Amino acid sequence: MSIKIFLPTNYFYVKRSCNLYGQLHISDDNVVVYYVVDVDDTNTDDSNKTATTTIMDRGECNHMRFLGAIQCSDSYADSKHCNAHDMMLCFTYNNESPNVSLMFTGITPENLNQIKLILYDKQIVRSLIIKGYNTLNHWTMRETSPRQINDECDFYMLARLVQPEPGAIRNKSEGLWFYGSQPLCLLANLPMQLFKYIVGNAVVNGIIMHTVIYKHYKEWQTIYAAGSRLTNIMIDRALGILLMLLLFTLASHPGDFLIQISHIIISQLYSLLKVLEGSPIGLKLNIHLNNFFLDCFKYHIELWSTFLDLIEPIVRQVFLAIGAFGCLGFTYQIALLADLISIVGLHAHCFYVYTKVLNNVGVKGLTVLWQVVRGNRYNILRNRIEAHNYMNRQLYLATIFFSAILFLFPTTLVYYVVFATLKALTFATLAILEFFRRKILNFPIEMFLKCVKKGFNEIDCLRVLDIPLQKQLYFNYRNSKIVIFVYKLQV
Known part of the structure; x- marks a missing residue:
């Protein structure tokens, strides 16, 4: 032994x-x-x-x-x-x-x-x-x-x-210059304590519970409590403060930027509807249904444009809020920007929901009426499709409705594909922002620096x-x- x-x-x-x-x-x-x-x-x-x-x-x-x-x-x-x-x-x-x-x-x-x-x-x-x-x-x-x-x-x-224990890592990291002095530590955590107090309010919490900024706040608190990414948090705050200073010093009227972006989005939607008004990529759309869709969507855009004009003073201040959130960190600015994109593109999301419902109704109607035209029906008790003798008037009405839905379906499908693509682009933009937001906090910077230094x-x-x-x-x-x-x- x-x-x-x-x-x-x-x-x-x-x-x-x-x-x-x-x-x-x-x-x-x-x-x-x-x-x-x-x-x-x-x-x-x-x-x-x-x-x-x-x-x-x-x-x-x-x-x-x-x-x-x-x-x-x-x-x-x-x-x-x-x-x-x-x-x-x-x-x-x-x-x-x-x-x-x-x-x-x-x-x-x-x-x-x-x-x-x-x-x-x-x-x-x-x-x-x-x-x-x-x-x-x-x-x-x-x-x-x-x-x-x-x-x-x-x-x-x-x-x-x-x-070392996670708590020991945190205490060791707090010995850095940023946390070495108690006044500096209190000054650095003052914006976060103020934001924590605001979020803790029941009314505010109920309003922002489903926003990206609230979700990021919870993730940030978890990472900060673990104490394993304090270097990331310091870099996050430094980038946020730097961007805040750039916005407030270089941009004379930063609030005008959001207003211009909103009007550009509205004008682009008008241009998109104008393209759909004719024969997009050579498709022959139903004139009457196409005009109905165009009238509905244009009216919806006009309502949204009027609403943006009413809240224009608030929108200008929102951009200032994005800059002020630099005290909390660059990731908070990204989270607030994601919420802002979701709000600005709300009407496009509504268009996607409308066309998705109409497309699903068309697909379901064609599926059911196709079985009727073929002389079949779905037996819910035996969970199978079987033959059935319909009356002449039933077949006549089924044929009329099937033909009507079949000729209207291409128009509905075109609108659904267009706005589904627009929704996918918005979702991809939000996904990219979320990727960068999480990578800034979770990227192992200390490990990377050690690898570079042969540590x-x-x-x-x-x-x-x-x-x-x-x-x-x-x-x-x-x-x-x-x-x-x-x-x-x-x-």
Whole structure:
């Protein structure tokens, strides 16, 4: 039986009393592996047992167990001292030796034949890439079990254990210049707190519940609470503020832009209806039905144009709101722009709904009347089509209605295809905006920067090097010395 101990390199040369925390794993080939991940600079004397218990509780809360301690050789007594404190490992140090020495292990079988002490650098192990996933995002998930990754490779287990908690990542990120000062932090979060208060109002919440801006607000809050994309949030706010300054400084009347866009859309719809008024792409449309559609749609566009003229002052202020939303972030501006596109193109959506209903009625009518003309009917009880003897007047009326719908259907189909295409273009525009909005928040910028800086390392690039020591380390066990081989992980 053999023992492996993974110990951070700086702890191997430290000379102070501290507690060791990590995990224990026993592989299938009877190799006991100790993963030392963190320490606590608390004295572990007999008189300080309460403090040790407190540290153990804190280690359990961090999903790490108490493994042992590093003690001065003068304070180390014997194995009873370690067993009393529930230690599995105990290293000692003195003024003569430049490094610590292993003095006690919780597992000391008679056939213990090998002890390996492997020193590692936390930063190197945290930057590993395994199977295309970086350890930071792949192994911090609680539902991911170590055995689901690779139970036989110690480096997989170590890479998962040394990852910081999501809360620790967030606290570390908040040490950036943007969050380093409390006044700057309050100033940066003031617009978001104000928007959160407005959205929390019951009336406002009921109005904007189904908008893109509200949906994005929920997604933004989830990402911010997780603390895994704070760099993205900072870049998002910087881009939003930059665009806000450009709109307010370079554009003299930014509200006129939306008015011009609205009138351009209305004029283009008029042009589209004018094309449908004749014979589009050589199609012969029914004149009377075509004129009816044109009158209805033109009247609808005139109503919408009148409505835009009435709300023109409000529309001008909406563009200012898009600029002001830069304080929240560039993604909020994109979300508000998506809502604005949906509102401006509302009449086109209504045209699509109208023509879709008429097209469905035409298709259903032709399907049913075709069975009647053929002398068949659908038996709902037996769920099948069967022959049926219709009266002459029934066949006569069915033939008339079938012919009428058949000759009117091409006109309805043309209008449906035109406005369905217009609806698809609007949907594609909104989809592109949603894609950029989500990518700005979810794109792994930190990972990308690390890849550019060669901050990630493939696990196959790890090398285990033998460390030459001034004095060979031994583990004394029942009047026998077991050689301790010391290695170091490098890339």
